[in-house]
Amino acid sequence: MGQRVRYRTSRPSLPFPGPAVTDETKGQPSENQGWATARTLAEALPFIQRYDRETVVIKYGGHAMGEEEVARLFAADTVLLKMLGVHPVVVHGGGPQISAMLRRTGSTSTFIDGLRVTDQATMELAEMVLCGQINKEIANWITLAGAEADVRGVGLSGKDARLITVEKALRTRKNPDTGETETIDLGFVGHPKKIDPKLIEALIFADEDYIPVVAPIGVDEAGQTYNINADSVAGALAGALNAERMLMLTDVAGVLDSNGELIRQLTVAEAREAIASGVATGGMIPKLETAIEAVESGVKAVVILDGRRPHALLEELFTEHGSGTLIRP
Numbered sequence: 094m095g096q097r098v099r100y101r102t103s104r105p106s107l108p109f110p111g112p113a114v115t116d117e118t119k120g121q122p123s124e125n126q127g128w129a130t131a132r133t134l135a136e137a138l139p140f141i142q143r144y145d146r147e148t149v150v151i152k153y154g155g156h157a158m159g160e161e162e163v164a165r166l167f168a169a170d171t172v173l174l175k176m177l178g179v180h181p182v183v184v185h186g187g188g189p190q191i192s193a194m195l196r197r198t199g200s201t202s203t204f205i206d207g208l209r210v211t212d213q214a215t216m217e218l219a220e221m222v223l224c225g226q227i228n229k230e231i232a233n234w235i236t237l238a239g240a241e242a243d244v245r246g247v248g249l250s251g252k253d254a255r256l257i258t259v260e261k262a263l264r265t266r267k268n269p270d271t272g273e274t275e276t277i278d279l280g281f282v283g284h285p286k287k288i289d290p291k292l293i294e295a296l297i298f299a300d301e302d303y304i305p306v307v308a309p310i311g312v313d314e315a316g317q318t319y320n321i322n323a324d325s326v327a328g329a330l331a332g333a334l335n336a337e338r339m340l341m342l343t344d345v346a347g348v349l350d351s352n353g354e355l356i357r358q359l360t361v362a363e364a365r366e367a368i369a370s371g372v373a374t375g376g377m378i379p380k381l382e383t384a385i386e387a388v389e390s391g392v393k394a395v396v397i398l399d400g401r402r403p404h405a406l407l408e409e410l411f412t413e414h415g416s417g418t419l420i421r422p
Contacts, residue, residue: 136412137411137412140410140411140412140413141177141178141411144177144178144179144337144338144410145177145178145179146178146179146180147179147180147336147337147338148179148180148181148182148297148331148334148335148336148337149174149179149180149181149182149336149337149338149339149340149410150181150182150184150327150330150331150334150336150338150339150340150392151171151181151182151183151184151327151339151340151342151406152184152185152186152323152324152326152327152339152340152341152342152343153167153183153184153185153186153231153342153400154185154186154187154188154323154324154341154342154343154400158185158186158187158189158190158227160401163400163401163403164230164231164234165234165238166403166404167234167342167400167406168231168234168235168237168238168246169238170404170406170407171183171235171238171304171406172235172238172239172242172244172304173407174406174407174410175239175244175302175304176242176244176302179410180297180298181304182293182297182304182305182307182330182334182336183231183235183246183304183305183306183307184307184309184323184326184327184330185223185227185228185231185306185307185308185309185323186309186323186324187219187222187223187227187308187309187323188209190222190226190227191209191215191218191219191222191223194218194221194222195215195218198218200214200215200218202215205264205266205277205279209279209282209320210279210280210282211279211280211281211282211319211320212280212281213280213281215280215281215320216280216281216318216319216320219310219320220250220310220318220320223250223308223309223310223320224248224250224308224310227308228248228249228250228306228307228308229248231246231248231306232246232247232248232304232306233246234246235304235306239302239304242302243301243302244302244303244304245301245302245303245304246303246304246306247296247303247304247305247306248306248308249292249293249305249306249307249308250307250308250309250310250311251285251307251308251309251310251311251312251321251326252310252311252312252318253292254289254291254292255289255312256288256289256290256292256293256307256311257285257287257288257310257311257312257321257326257329257330258285258286258287258288258289258311258312258313258314259283259284259285259286259311259312259313259319259321260283260284260286260313261282261283261284261313261319262279262282262283262284262319263276263277263278263279264276264277264279265277281317281318281319281320282319282320282321282322283311283313283319283320283321284321284322284325285311285321285325285326285329285330286313288329288330288332288333289333290330290333290334293305293307293330293334294334307326307330309321309322309323309325309326311326322379324341324379324380324383325383327339327341327383327387328383328384328386328387328390328392328395329386329387329390331387331390331392331395332386332387332390332391332392333390335391335392336392336393337392337393338392338393338394338395338396338410339384339387339392339394339395339396340395340396340398340406340409340410341380341383341384341395341396341397341398342398342399342400342405342406343380343397343398343399343400344399344400344401345377345397345399346398346399346417347396347397347398347399347416347417347418348364348367348372348373348377348381348397348418349372350372351372355417355418356418357415357418357419358418358419358420358421359381359418359419359420359421360420360421360422361385361388361389361420361421361422364381364384364385364420365385367381368381368382377397380397381397381420383395384397384420385420388420388421388422393421394419394420394421395419395420395421396409396415396416396417396418396419396420397417397418397420398416398417398418399416399417402416405417
């Protein structure tokens with residue numbers, strides 16, 4: 094499980110994009126800077142070809158979403174993916190932003206197994222933050238970053254065109270006093286039941302360069318609105334789109350072993366063992382569970398990586414060593 098070799102080609106490469114080379118004596122870029130950039134692009138070519146016209150679902154979350162500079166870099170990198178022939182689809186979270194808004198209104202949140210218990214008032218606020226604030230902001234950053242090439246972000250939620258039909262999410266746990274299994278009602282929290290990818294496919298395969306940005310809100314068969322865990326949305330959407338990769342950008346480096354070292358690669362079986370043995374703890378458990386489900390639904394591989402790092406997307410897709418922990422069949 095601690096193997097460091099990635100499930101990739103073995104040829105070496107430089108990080109993408111390459112660092113600037115400067116002439117320390119003059120304080121100006123040296124002639125080597127252009128050469129270093131050209132070499133970086135040449136090294137990236139096999140990986141660019143690998144992902145040409147492939148769909149990559151990106152789950153964008155964690156506290157990095159609240160940092161404008163990081164958000165701008167993320168938007169620019171997403172535009173670059175589109176320009177390089179990749180079809181990126183962004184699914185975003187917003188837990189910290191929802192919690193902040195709840196605090197501003199004098200409310201608090203209760204969590205069970207990492208899922209927010211959502212009453213009607215919380216549901217309305219979550220939809221406002223996710224669909225009205227975060228979703229449109231990310232779509233706008235992408236549109237601004239892609240203005241010269243006319244690459245545009247398109248903000249959506251699972252309510253649009255029945256993109257995401259949900260079923261009510263329920264959790265069971267043992268009562269610590271009686272030892273009996275009891276069902277926990279999470280309120281208006283849903284789990285993806287059906288994904289209709291036609292709207293997303295129409296956008297990513299359009300003659301124009303659109304990048305869909307999806308908020309994790311859906312409806313049940315009766316039309317009731319539900320909040321959905323963004324990781325679950327990304328995994329279900331990646332499976333429905335037969336994505337080549339699903340990238341889970343969060344605020345941790347990836348899965349760490351018992352010594353705190355990054356695990357570069359896990360098979361599905363090893364990921365299950367990491368959960369069972371306690372190597373994976375806390376919020377990493379549902380991320381690994383989502384990754385396992387996505388791979389088993391047809392996604393070629395899932396990567397859990399640190400979205401706070403500049404150009405983490407590019408490093409993962411276009412270099413030999415990648416970034417974070419890759420989960421594969």
